[in-house]
Amino acid sequence: MSRTWFNGALTEGPLAVERGERGLLLGDGLFETILVLNRTPLWGNMHFARLEAAAHELGIGFDRDGLDDAVAEILAGIPKLHHVLRVTLTRGTAARGLAAVGGSSSLLLMLDAFDPNMMLKPVALSSTAIRRNPQSLSCRLKTLSYIDNIAAAREAASHGVEDALMLNTWGNVACTTIANIFLLKGKSLVTPSRDQGILTGVTRQTLLHSAAHLGLKPEERVVKPAELKEADAVFLTNSLRFLRPVTALDREPLPQADLSALVQSLCEAARLQCGHDPRMVDLGKAGR
Structure with a gap:
């Protein structure tokens, strides 16, 4: 409806x-x-x-x-x-x-x-030349001025993929057009820091707060593009899509470590607040 x-x-x-x-x-x-x-x-x-x-x-x-x-x-x-x-x-x-x-x-x-089937789906990325400006309000705040993201998303679609990796004006990893990006490296949960031209996403913050309970060390820092290929896994977080493994960047496969513990942590946090695991697609049967 x-x-x-x-x-x-x-x-x-x-x-x-x-x-x-x-x-x-x-x-x-x-x-x-x-x-x-x-x-x-x-x-x-x-x-x-x-x-x-x-x-x-x-x-x-x-x-x-x-x-x-x-x-x-x-x-x-x-x-x-x-x-x-x-x-x-x-x-x-x-x-x-x-x-x-x-x-x-x-x-x-x-x-x-x-459609809950859009959640948790693996995604491939392409790189874009459009850069995030860490000094720009439109990068730090969720404003209606989304033209850079729109252009990068259209560029990704022209390459046959769903989203684009965006670097900042310093050449560091920032985010994608609609999501924050994470790297799993051993016991470290790495994501670009707030000063890198990112929007500090709600799902990003929720996951960082739960990292210690999963035995992971959260690291908010500068991330170089080369680190994506060196990580055990790369994934995105978004308020609607939750956690999405990144399978490839510019048609080159990326490592695929198990992310099930992270998915479970996010879904359990959601269940505790809303009374339902978001992976359950039949919650409508309980009533109207």
Whole structure:
């Protein structure tokens, strides 16, 4: 099922957007994409805290109580299936000019069914020449300005793969177009650090926090491209896809160590919060 909530109410049909809406005209806004399990936004507080911090940094009005009410309204009575919740916050309408002060911010929520078979699937990557700029706000914050990621994703699709490896302007590994990247090297769980032009993903943070319980040492640091071929395994994390082993880079196979303990840890963390293991695809049978 699909639902839309816009600026105060559930709505059906096309949205009427004001002609001065800065999110549409300038990409002046933020978003979060959240997996919903058992009518519960998975790690929702972490997503909403990230949204609030970014809104504060950019000077965009943010009402946490209002967001919580909107989320409760859009999730009320939905089937107990996998869903994806997209939350979009913009500066709202304003006069022309980049520095123009807007009025009230706009809040848009969209809820859609999500196919759980898209989770945990192995993925091949291609390299892209598009670079992440560690000094750029659009790399560090989840803004609506996604054109670099879009271009890199289209380039990857033209090579017959699903995602692209993105380096930063210093030539170090940053991320992919939609995911954080990890390397498993012995007992070390390695991922690019926050200063490398990455978005600090919610699933990334969850996995890092659980590393010690798995006997792994988390390392957030500079990662050189050559290390990908030297690792025991390379994988991606994403709020919807969870953990995805990387099978190849630029058509060259990558090592494939067992990642089942990491998958189990993430899925157990999700079950503890939402009451369901996200790998269970029949949770809708329990009720509506």
